[in-house]
Amino acid sequence: MLILTRRPGERVVIGDDVLVTVMEISGQTVRLGIAAPGGVPIFREEIWLAVKEENRAAAQADAGALPEGTTSPAASDAAGEGAQRPS
């Protein structure tokens, strides 16, 4: 891991197009400003980890893991036009 010392107002450049600015330091808190190209996702780590865990847990489900026929007929429209239905 690269460890750098920065002061408020100073920046770190990652690659050619990601800029991390130390905005403010207050006690135990550091405010960072991050400028990255559109499409580069930026998350707080704990949120990224939690969503990743939800996605992975969802992907563990077996084909028969879901209850059947639990909602109103309106649910059948949820698939939109592209969804593949059993023939």
Place this chain on the structure above:
Amino acid sequence: MSMTIESSRFGTLHFEDEAVIEFPLGLIGLGGTHYGLIDRNPNSGFLWLHCLDDPTLALPVVDPRLFFPSFSLQLGAEDCELVGVEDPMSAALFVTVRARPRPEEITVNLRAPIVVWEGRGHQLLNSAPNAELQAPLFAMVGEGAQPVVDAA
């Protein structure tokens, strides 16, 4: 050009070109940039978002608006720009389902919905205050599990 995959769960699946959803950034923490929706059990509300790059990767999803009438989606301006939609509620929306043996224990992730617009999908953070990471899909009513409210 269409795509046929041998799903580990569902056997042979065929997707027409227009049914393929491109996920330029994949799903958070998961691989795959092309997915298709499968409706195995019409009227259940559950769909499967199946990865076309990995035959073993599929996630059950629901449209949150069918189960949570008060569902709201608040995206940052940059995310709206990324999706290319002015009003994200006019896009197709899905949330991942965490299946559990008892229906009342099934939860969905309202915090990170999947927004599909014009053939492209993005999983984004929802900053709406009631967007829980693990929202129970069904409320307990008497002995059995029921939808919170039927979709209108």
